[in-house]
Amino acid sequence: MPDTQQDGYMTADGRRIGPVVMEMRNITLRFGGVVAIKDISFDIREGEIRAIIGPNGAGKSSMLNVISGFYKPQEGEVIYKGARRPPMKPYQVARDGIARTFQNIALFEGMTVLDNVMTGRLNHMRSGLLGQAFWWAGAQKEEVANREVAEKVIDFLEIQNIRKTPVSRLPYGLKKRVELARALAAEPKILLLDEPMAGMNVEEKEDMCRFILDVNDEFGTTIALIEHDMGVVMDLSDRVVVMDYGKKIGDGTPDEVRANQEVIDAYLGVAHD
Amino acid sequence: MAPTSGDGGACASIPALLDRNATRFGSRPAYREKEFGIWQTWSWAEAKEEIEAFALGLLGLGVEKGDFIAIIGSNRPHLYWVFPAAQMIGAIPVPVYQDSAAEEMAYVLDHCGARFVVAEDQEQVDKVIEVQDRLHQFEHMVYLDPRGMRKYDHGKLHEYAKVQEEGRAARAGRQAELDARKAAIRWEDVCVMLYTSGTTGKPKGVVLSNRNVIETSRNSCDFDKLGPGEDVVAYLPMAWVGDFIFSIGQAAWSGFCVNCPESEETLLTDLREIGPTYFFGPPRVFESQLTQVMIRMEDAGRLKKWLFHRYMAHARKVGGRILDGKPVGAWDRFQYWLGDLLVYAPLKNTLGLSRVRVGYTAGEAIGPEIFDFYRSLRINLKQLYGQTEASVFITQQPDGEVRSDTVGVASPGVELKIGETGEVYYRSPGVFEYYYKNEESTASTKDPEGWVATGDAGFIEEETGHLRIIDRAKDVGKMADGTLFAPKYVENKLKFYPNILEAVVFGNGRSECTAFINIDLNAVGNWAERNNIAYSSYQELAGHPKVMETVQSHVEEVNASLAEDEMLSGCQVHRFVILHKELDADDGEITRTRKVRRRTVEEKYHDIIAALYDGSDKVSTRTEVTYEDGRKGYISATLEIRDAKTVPVAAPKPVAAE
Numbered sequence: 001m002p003d004t005q006q007d008g009y010m011t012a013d014g015r016r017i018g019p020v021v022m023e024m025r026n027i028t029l030r031f032g033g034v035v036a037i038k039d040i041s042f043d044i045r046e047g048e049i050r051a052i053i054g055p056n057g058a059g060k061s062s063m064l065n066v067i068s069g070f071y072k073p074q075e076g077e078v079i080y081k082g083a084r085r086p087p088m089k090p091y092q093v094a095r096d097g098i099a100r101t102f103q104n105i106a107l108f109e110g111m112t113v114l115d116n117v118m119t120g121r122l123n124h125m126r127s128g129l130l131g132q133a134f135w136w137a138g139a140q141k142e143e144v145a146n147r148e149v150a151e152k153v154i155d156f157l158e159i160q161n162i163r164k165t166p167v168s169r170l171p172y173g174l175k176k177r178v179e180l181a182r183a184l185a186a187e188p189k190i191l192l193l194d195e196p197m198a199g200m201n202v203e204e205k206e207d208m209c210r211f212i213l214d215v216n217d218e219f220g221t222t223i224a225l226i227e228h229d230m231g232v233v234m235d236l237s238d239r240v241v242v243m244d245y246g247k248k249i250g251d252g253t254p255d256e257v258r259a260n261q262e263v264i265d266a267y268l269g270v271a272h273d
Numbered sequence: 274m275a276p277t278s279g280d281g282g283a284c285a286s287i288p289a290l291l292d293r294n295a296t297r298f299g300s301r302p303a304y305r306e307k308e309f310g311i312w313q314t315w316s317w318a319e320a321k322e323e324i325e326a327f328a329l330g331l332l333g334l335g336v337e338k339g340d341f342i343a344i345i346g347s348n349r350p351h352l353y354w355v356f357p358a359a360q361m362i363g364a365i366p367v368p369v370y371q372d373s374a375a376e377e378m379a380y381v382l383d384h385c386g387a388r389f390v391v392a393e394d395q396e397q398v399d400k401v402i403e404v405q406d407r408l409h410q411f412e413h414m415v416y417l418d419p420r421g422m423r424k425y426d427h428g429k430l431h432e433y434a435k436v437q438e439e440g441r442a443a444r445a446g447r448q449a450e451l452d453a454r455k456a457a458i459r460w461e462d463v464c465v466m467l468y469t470s471g472t473t474g475k476p477k478g479v480v481l482s483n484r485n486v487i488e489t490s491r492n493s494c495d496f497d498k499l500g501p502g503e504d505v506v507a508y509l510p511m512a513w514v515g516d517f518i519f520s521i522g523q524a525a526w527s528g529f530c531v532n533c534p535e536s537e538e539t540l541l542t543d544l545r546e547i548g549p550t551y552f553f554g555p556p557r558v559f560e561s562q563l564t565q566v567m568i569r570m571e572d573a574g575r576l577k578k579w580l581f582h583r584y585m586a587h588a589r590k591v592g593g594r595i596l597d598g599k600p601v602g603a604w605d606r607f608q609y610w611l612g613d614l615l616v617y618a619p620l621k622n623t624l625g626l627s628r629v630r631v632g633y634t635a636g637e638a639i640g641p642e643i644f645d646f647y648r649s650l651r652i653n654l655k656q657l658y659g660q661t662e663a664s665v666f667i668t669q670q671p672d673g674e675v676r677s678d679t680v681g682v683a684s685p686g687v688e689l690k691i692g693e694t695g696e697v698y699y700r701s702p703g704v705f706e707y708y709y710k711n712e713e714s715t716a717s718t719k720d721p722e723g724w725v726a727t728g729d730a731g732f733i734e735e736e737t738g739h740l741r742i743i744d745r746a747k748d749v750g751k752m753a754d755g756t757l758f759a760p761k762y763v764e765n766k767l768k769f770y771p772n773i774l775e776a777v778v779f780g781n782g783r784s785e786c787t788a789f790i791n792i793d794l795n796a797v798g799n800w801a802e803r804n805n806i807a808y809s810s811y812q813e814l815a816g817h818p819k820v821m822e823t824v825q826s827h828v829e830e831v832n833a834s835l836a837e838d839e840m841l842s843g844c845q846v847h848r849f850v851i852l853h854k855e856l857d858a859d860d861g862e863i864t865r866t867r868k869v870r871r872r873t874v875e876e877k878y879h880d881i882i883a884a885l886y887d888g889s890d891k892v893s894t895r896t897e898v899t900y901e902d903g904r905k906g907y908i909s910a911t912l913e914i915r916d917a918k919t920v921p922v923a924a925p926k927p928v929a930a931e
Contacts, residue, residue, distance in 0.1 A: 014424045114310075151309035156420075161538035163310060214421060 018046030027076035054243035069093035099188035120185030173204035193225035288361035290525040304350035307535035328358040330440030338363030346393025368512040379404035394418040478709035489703035490522035503529035544625030556639035584612035592649030640769030664703030679739035750781035756843030787885040836920035853910035
């Protein structure tokens with residue numbers, strides 16, 4: 001696809017989409033003999049909501065793990081902030097401004113919501129073990145500043161009433177929201193959401209959609225998400241990548257993707273009539 | 274109490290009281306709000322600065338004397354500040370119920386012709402924008418929370434903080450105008466306009482003057498000796514007269530602190546953190562608190578359960594007497610002290626009521642068991658009887674004279690009389706000026722001598738001077754055989770059972786009474802959980818045979834107690850049905866303050882009522898429901914109708930001729 005909008009553009013609803021912030025170039029990922037991702041290229045623009053969809057086993061989560069630095073592709077490269085990204089450990093990627101949520105919730109179950117959200121701030125904390133233990137001036141100031149960010153996120157996602165509740169006591173939908181809160185507390189440039197709506201009821205899905213849109217709108221966070229619910233994907237995203245058996249079969253706006261015959265076949269199966 | 278002073282002197286308006294408080298109480302807390310997990314505090318001096326900044330900003334937007342400024346949102350200090358800010362530049366604040374649908378809002382905003390609206394957040398802004406084409410006088414809207422507002426057209430929209438900023442910047446040029454307008458406020462000027470929720474017809478705009486509000490605040494503060502040290506938690510709708518008098522009138526008069534919770538869901542935590550000394554709640558709040566406690570005690574360990582029940586029994590015996598200062602034996606006092614150590618104090622702390630010195634409940638009758646529960650913990654809960662038209666206070670219970678079946682003696686400055694039909698009339702300095710743009714209603718409610726009809730039937734007990742309310746005057750009727758029919762009285766008796774959330778009793782002009790029942794999903798749901806009864810919906814639970822049985826036993830108990838009452842023994846409920854849906858304000862079946870709209874219910878469920886009276890044991894029905902977002906749907910159900918045992922009464926006395 002020729003890139004005619006080098007420096008970005010305005011969407012119909014008045015959001016500013018910036019230039020490309022991350023680019024996947026010919027990524028191939030193998031596990032032994034199994035090819036999970038085969039020669040895939042696509043880009044993510046600043047401020048957009050980019051969805052990756054595909055049937056089960058298409059390689060979506062693997063793709064997300066490549067972006068987050070958890071998997072190292074055998075071939076291809078990831079261009080981030082204009083340069084080729086060297087192989088990195090996940091914590092380095094996190095420091096570099098990428099945060100994520102997980103398909104199967106990965107929170108600290110015994111800790112309160114607030115403490116979980118505060119763990120999202122770890123990358124922004126500098127004071128050492130001793131400082132923290134003795135609550136020296138520096139550590140104290142740092143904690144106050146970080147708590148403020150955490151509280152703003154809690155306010156934003158409307159989870160004030162469960163601030164002091166241990167995560168294990170929360171229903172599934174709320175846990176998902178807490179995970180989002182933790183990711184947001186890291187103040188990421190790019191937010192990766194792995195099936196944020198999985199297992200939710202209609203009301204929870206609507207809430208989550210609103211929060212995702214609000215995050216994008218309010219903080220200008222770039223969001224890459226994997227999702228099964230087609231309605232959600234088509235409503236939320238600016239552009240969609242469609243994967244099937246590790247290959248890219250479509251890429252474009254929701255309307256373009258919806259009209260793509262290959263995508264229809266992959267999703268609905270080929271019609272027999 | 275002190276007679277009406279001619280002009281209110283130096284305290285003739287809320288802005289004047291604000292000036293006084295900023296000087297007298299300068300650094301004492303005036304407002305607190307929990308935000309970002311911390312209680313943020315504004316002293317009286319700081320509050321005054323914020324309020325003036327907003328007033329100056331409003332001048333910049335072109336607010337004229339006599340303009341109406343609508344206020345829509347939940348309890349936030351910034352929204353409370355709009356009241357004095359509007360008043361000090363001669364405008365009239367009009368708080369609007371924030372949970373009203375856009376349609377209801379359109380009626381109110383159009384009726385008062387508000388030129389300005391101050392809205393809390395995007396949700397409220399959207400509602401106003403939806404109906405703005407119909408609001409001819411509407412010009413500018415200020416919003417408090419900027420979240421999600423970036424993309425809106427800001428031609429008519431302004432952010433609250435920016436308005437204040439602009440006001441501060443322009444202070445030099447506008448201060449003279451502000452001072453002049455402030456100096457022009459008079460005692461008889463309009464202070465506020467409040468819309469009554471109205472069980473019938475459209476809401477009416479009740480106009481209260483400075484005199485109404487300030488005299489009432491002064492009298493009621495004196496009555497309970499409220500001082501600058503009090504803390505209140507403001508959580509009831511700002512559009513409701515009670516909140517206006519408590520959180521604005523009384524707070525300004527005595528200089529106490531108004532605390533705003535973080536959100537509706539965090540109320541209980543916030544209540545606990547603040548520990549209010551002066552607390553107000555409709556019976557519903559106390560009911561649900563008690564239900565919560567009972568539910569949690571059911572799940573507690575055996576020792577705790579035993580302790581709780583043992584000491585609560587003792588508290589019921591002597592707690593109320595200790596509170597009223599009546600003689601109690603030394604051994605009982607010792608046991609109460611022990612109970613306080615082990616049960617009462619921790620329980621009160623959990624409820625956030627440890628520090629309550631004066632608590633009020635009003636709006637509806639409160640169940641005697643619930644009332645006694647709180648009293649027995651030495652929480653000074655009292656009843657008051659009031660109306661928007663009276664600036665709240667008509668009667669209230671003095672300390673030491675508290676009973677669950679009366680609403681107290683006439684408040685200071687209030688005169689009472691009972692009309693020929695049994696209707697209660699009152700006259701007081703708090704009596705409203707008029708209904709806005711509704712002379713007809715004004716004339717029919719308030720006579721030339723200033724007596725106002727309450728619309729409630731009641732009588733004054735001769736020996737104590739306490740007022741007892743029986744029912745809404747227009748709902749009181751007669752059965753076919755001429756005995757008195759007082760539906761509310763029976764409904765309240767039914768609602769005192771935790772399992773029953775709402776009841777509607779029919780029988781006017783008929784030979785026997787019947788009832789609709791709504792179960793309380795919290796209480797019944799918890800019971801179902803403990804007894805392994807599976808249910809997937811309200812409807813299914815409501816129709817469960819065991820639930821029917823429980824409710825039937827409640828109805829029969831009520832019948833037995835009614836049979837003992839000479840006047841009301843004819844109101845025993847012969848047949849009842851448990852409704853398949855909760856009565857809902859969105860469907861117009863109850864008001865926003867949760868009072869049943871009898872006519873609407875009668876019309877909507879006429880088929881079920883017919884079945885109650887034709888002897889059938891089942892009825893199939895289809896009901897329209899409105900969802901929160903305004904969409905409509907239908908639910909169908911087949912409801913079982915049950916007969917309840919009644920106690921035969923020898924010869925019910927007919928009501929004395931009027």
